[in-house]
Amino acid sequence: xxxxxxxxxxxxxxxxxxxxxxxxxxxxxxxxxxxxxxxxxxxxxxxxxxxxxxxxxxxxxxxxxxxxxxxxxxxxxxxxxxxxxxxxxxxxxxxxxxxxxxxxxxxxxxxxxxxxxxxxxxxxxxxxxxxxxxxxxxxx
Amino acid sequence: xxxxxxxxxxxxxxxxxxxxxxxxxxxxxxxxxxxxxxxxxxxxxxxxxxxxxxxxxxxxxxxxxxxxxxxxxxxxxxxxxxxxxxxxxxxxxxxxxxxxxxxxxxxxxxxxxxxxxxxxxxxxxxxxxxxxxxxxxxxx
DNA sequence: CTATTTCCTAGACCGTGGTCTAGGTCAACG
DNA sequence: CGTTGACCTAGACCACGGTCTAGGAAATAG
Numbered sequence: 505x506x507x508x509x510x511x512x513x514x515x516x517x518x519x520x521x522x523x524x525x526x527x528x529x530x531x532x533x534x535x536x537x538x539x540x541x542x543x544x545x546x547x548x549x550x551x552x553x554x555x556x557x558x559x560x561x562x563x564x565x566x567x568x569x570x571x572x573x574x575x576x577x578x579x580x581x582x583x584x585x586x587x588x589x590x591x592x593x594x595x596x597x598x599x600x601x602x603x604x605x606x607x608x609x610x611x612x613x614x615x616x617x618x619x620x621x622x623x624x625x626x627x628x629x630x631x632x633x634x635x636x637x638x639x640x641x642x643x644x
Numbered sequence: 645x646x647x648x649x650x651x652x653x654x655x656x657x658x659x660x661x662x663x664x665x666x667x668x669x670x671x672x673x674x675x676x677x678x679x680x681x682x683x684x685x686x687x688x689x690x691x692x693x694x695x696x697x698x699x700x701x702x703x704x705x706x707x708x709x710x711x712x713x714x715x716x717x718x719x720x721x722x723x724x725x726x727x728x729x730x731x732x733x734x735x736x737x738x739x740x741x742x743x744x745x746x747x748x749x750x751x752x753x754x755x756x757x758x759x760x761x762x763x764x765x766x767x768x769x770x771x772x773x774x775x776x777x778x779x780x781x782x783x784x
Numbered sequence: 785c786t787a788t789t790t791c792c793t794a795g796a797c798c799g800t801g802g803t804c805t806a807g808g809t810c811a812a813c814g
Numbered sequence: 815c816g817t818t819g820a821c822c823t824a825g826a827c828c829a830c831g832g833t834c835t836a837g838g839a840a841a842t843a844g
Contacts (some may be wrong), residue, residue, distance in 0.1 A: 527792090530831080546839080546840060548791060549792090560756075563755075572830080582777045593768055595766060596761045596764060599757060604754070607750050610708060613705075613707055614708075614744065617736060624733040628733055653820075654820085655820065670802070688810085707802095711801090716804085
């Protein structure tokens with residue numbers, strides 16, 4: 505378990521998450537955090553382990569194409585406190601579905617691209633690539 | 645084989661490809677086509693089967709995150725005619741790599757999201773979801 | 785103590801990938 | 815023939831997700 509009293513500056517969080525400090529502040533402005541970001545006596549942001557955990561989720565959601573607006577909607581549910589877990593579950597399930605569809609599509613596209621690569625490899629190796637995409641040879 | 649003398653209007657191509665007519669014209673302006681789009685006597689665009697084939701590739705490339713600029717670079721190589729097939733192959737290989745990395749990342753993210761879904765399902769079903777993301781329960 | 789680095793806010797700016805409008809020509813139906 | 819719909823160009827507009835600047839304050843290193 506990581507320490508419960510983690511206290512990181514925005515710069516340290518930027519390092520650990522790969523997000524820029526600009527982006528971290530922007531995420532906060534946009535209401536993406538599930539809890540108010542703590543501040544030091546002098547107004548500097550102080551992040552805890554929970555923030556890191558949540559940010560990890562955020563980056564995974566972003567990496568899978570979830571728009572910031574949707575992340576905010578989820579964050580709002582969490583902020584609203586207990587009682588709406590079914591709703592959160594619904595959002596997560598929907599997104600899981602989208603990821604699965606993305607995986608399928610990506611897999612499909614990979615097939616086509618890999619096919620083109622294979623064709624080019626064959627023809628380049630054989631020195632017969634001339635007809636590719638010129639209207640003469642097969643387009644595949 | 646599809647007819648070699650296909651002659652489609654921009655609207656028909658939009659239907660078949662799922663791209664809007666606006667987008668098709670924009671792609672042309674941006675130099676994404678591998679060949680000048682034919683025109684009717686009165687200046688209307690006339691698309692052939694080769695254009696459809698190429699557009700299919702374009703949409704797959706877009707769907708896998710290739711920026712228009714990179715598609716243009718590839719199109720430019722094709723336009724430049726025979727002799728640069730090795731270079732085209734290189735671009736395709738690179739993109740194939742990116743797709744594979746995307747697949748891996750997506751798969752990873754799916755793991756995390758699906759995990760959250762499972763957790764929520766268990767807790768919602770059991771009526772014990774209260775502690776999720778409140779600092780009390782396990783974050784996973 | 786001074787200099788350097790990190791941080792703060794508010795708000796401007798940017799690339800990407802479309803999407804739409806205005807003003808006009810052409811095709812096709814009845 | 816007229817009217818309706820598809821098409822043309824050039825260029826404005828938009829959402830998104832950052833990214834950066836200015837102007838200033840506090841922390842930290844030497």
